[in-house]
Amino acid sequence: MMYDVIVVGAGIVGLAHALAAARAGARVLVLDRDARAVGASVRNFGFVTVTGQARGAGWQRARRSASVWREVAAPAGIAIVQEGLTLVARRPEAAAVLDAFMATEMAEGCRLLDPAELARRLPALRPGTAVVALQSSADLRVESRDAIPRLAAWLETAHGVAIRRGVAVTEVVEGGVITAERSYTAPVVIACPGDEGAALFPAAFAAAGVRRCTLQMLRLAAPGDRHASPVMSDLSLVRYEGYAALPPAAALAERLAREEREALAHGIHLIAVQSADGTMVVGDSHVYGDSVEPFARAAVDDAILAQWSALFGTPPRVVERWTGSYASVAGRHSLVEAPFPGVRLVVVTSGTGASTAFGLAEEVIAGLVGEGHLRWAR
Ligand SMILES: Cc1cc2nc3c(=O)[nH]c(=O)nc-3n(C[C@H](O)[C@H](O)[C@H](O)COP(=O)(O)OP(=O)(O)OC[C@H]3O[C@@H](n4cnc5c(N)ncnc54)[C@H](O)[C@@H]3O)c2cc1C
Known part of the structure; x- marks a missing residue:
């Protein structure tokens, strides 16, 4: 199977990018090293907070993200509690x-x-x-420990996203990723490793002071x-x-x-x-x-x-x-880096991923489209 986009990490940030890429017409593969979601995305309050987010881009991202949560909730079987x-x-x-x-x-x-x-x-x-x-x-508010697995399952069935678990990515390179067993290729790679990302991108994490x-x-x-x-x-x-x-x-x-x-x-x-x-x-x-x-x-x-x-x-x-x-990172909503052409590192650094990831992901995908990396995008 050929993929257009590989996403590393199946937390809310990775799943939000998988959704935005699939909506843009891409064939998406998501890789996560854990057998099930156990990271920040299931440990949080599930509180999609719009009111009180930083004025300007932060607030707009949260408004957009809340609106995407409302769109996907019913089809994905996620209750807004x-x-x-x-x-x-x-x-x-x-x-x-x-x-x-x-x-x-x-x-x-x-x-x-x-x-x-x-x-x-x-x-x-x-x-x-x-x-x-x-x-x-x-x-x-959603019940994250239930909502995240449901969102992942819906991305697989409704958007044809392939999600492979138990696959630890050891390196991200231009045009693909390397795991212990094999490598995967795709013109676009979006790494969303959350707070464990220093293992993959030590220089970017150190430079940003994560x-x-x-x-x-x-x-x-x-x-x-x-x-x-x-x-x-x-x-x-x-x-x-x-x-x-x-x-x-x-x-x-x-x-x-x-x-x-x-x-x-x-x-x-x-x-x-x-x-x-x-x-x-x-x-x-x-x-x-x-x-x-x-x-x-x-x-x-x-x-x-x-x-x-x-x-x-x-x-x-x-x-x-x-x-x-x-x-x-104090005073910074997120880290969005382009270590290689067609590659993005995306980490929310403000503890607001449930509230802002969908909006942020749309911005990242629009940026890749703008640079001509997602040429098939509708
Ligand atoms: C206790 C708590 C409460 C919070 N409350 C809220 C809240 O109410 N509202 C809100 O908006 N935000 C909240 N947040 C923040 C929010 O949960 C995070 O911003 C968000 O979950 C980050 O998502 P993520 O996908 O980056 O990280 P994660 O959910 O940690 O996902 C990262 C994934 O990447 C995978 N991964 C990492 N490295 C590799 C690799 N090398 N190869 C393969 N896979 C890899 C991991 O296995 C993991 O599944 C809270 C956070 C915490 C901890």
């Missing part, structure tokens, strides 16, 4: 950030809820917790009430560029530095999303280093649960704990 975002402002300084956000173009589809409206929408919230809340409609970010995650037993939307709070407003770059965020950051010292020390902000069975996925923390942090700390889990408690009271029992990691 939650819609929108409820961002609960607990402090007046956080409310000021939301006011400033509402004055931007990024507030499309957003509105502010007063405490009474918020209590109706999110009855589990402790009374007196919120000054105000932002309710968006642009965001969505670090590994390790996160701790928890699943809580079903609290018994429904959360229509994922929930975030004040700490997210100094973490997500779309809010953090707004002038009032400086005053919030100052207050949080005094009041949330421990959470900030572990890079914690609250995201609480709900699964179809009612259980809650809650996180997360961020530790940056040259390698993945092998040991999950109980104190960090406790600090994450303290953020939950501030909004919802005593947390339900923890039923699952895990860590995940992603490639990180």
